[in-house]
Amino acid sequence: MRGRNFLIGIIFLLLAGGVIFAVSNTANQQSNPETSITQPTQKPVGGSGPTDLNNQNVKTFEVTGSPFQFNPNEIRVKKGDLVQIVFNNQEGFHDLTIDEFNAKTKQIQAGQTDTVMFIADKTGVFEYYCSVDGHREQGMVGSLIVEE
Ligand SMILES: [Cu+2]
Structure with missing residues (x-):
């Protein structure tokens, strides 16, 4: 039992x-x-960028590149924004560079995409441009406007 x-x-x-x-x-x-x-x-963060995304206001922009222009060629953000630029290259061989924020995509072929992120920590109008030889001179530029 x-x-x-x-x-x-x-x-x-x-x-x-x-x-x-x-x-x-x-x-x-x-x-x-x-x-x-x-x-x-x-974690949409690709490549080289800040890792602490908490409390950051992420602004994402898609910019396409073609000979010899960016579309859009003007981006407007607020100071302190975490800016993400998704660069789609449609035609040719290009990159997207912003010297003042150490932001630079890879130089990519048509059909490829590369993304950069940076914090817009100062106000002003900054030029983004293609650093492939001669492209900047041919007008492949745009304006990043950072407002207070
Ligand atoms: Cu270019």
């Missing part, structure tokens, strides 16, 4: 353990999609 109770006890414990395991497993599965949704939005 005692042995039988013991056995029932063991079985009960195993069942209870199995139920707890199953419950915690489904709980994990339910919370997983949430974390995989929030993670990408927290």
Whole structure:
């Protein structure tokens, strides 16, 4: 009689353990999609840029390059903004450079994309340009306007 109770006890414990395991497993599965949704939005940061994105106001711009212009050729931000420029090269061989913020994409072929990030920590009008030989002189420039 005692042995039988013991056995029932063991079985009960195993069942209870199995139920707890199953419950915690489904709980994990339910919370997983949430974390995989929030993670990408927290790290759109590519390449060389500041890593502490907390409390930063991220402004993202898509700029396309072609011979010999940028579109748009004017970007307006506020001082302190974390600026992300996604440079899409449509035609030719180009980059996007802003000397004052040490921002520079790779020089890329048509169809390629590169992204730079920087903090617009000073006000003024700054030129972004293509640093491939002669392109700046041919008008491949734009204005980054940082307002107070
Ligand atoms: Cu160029």
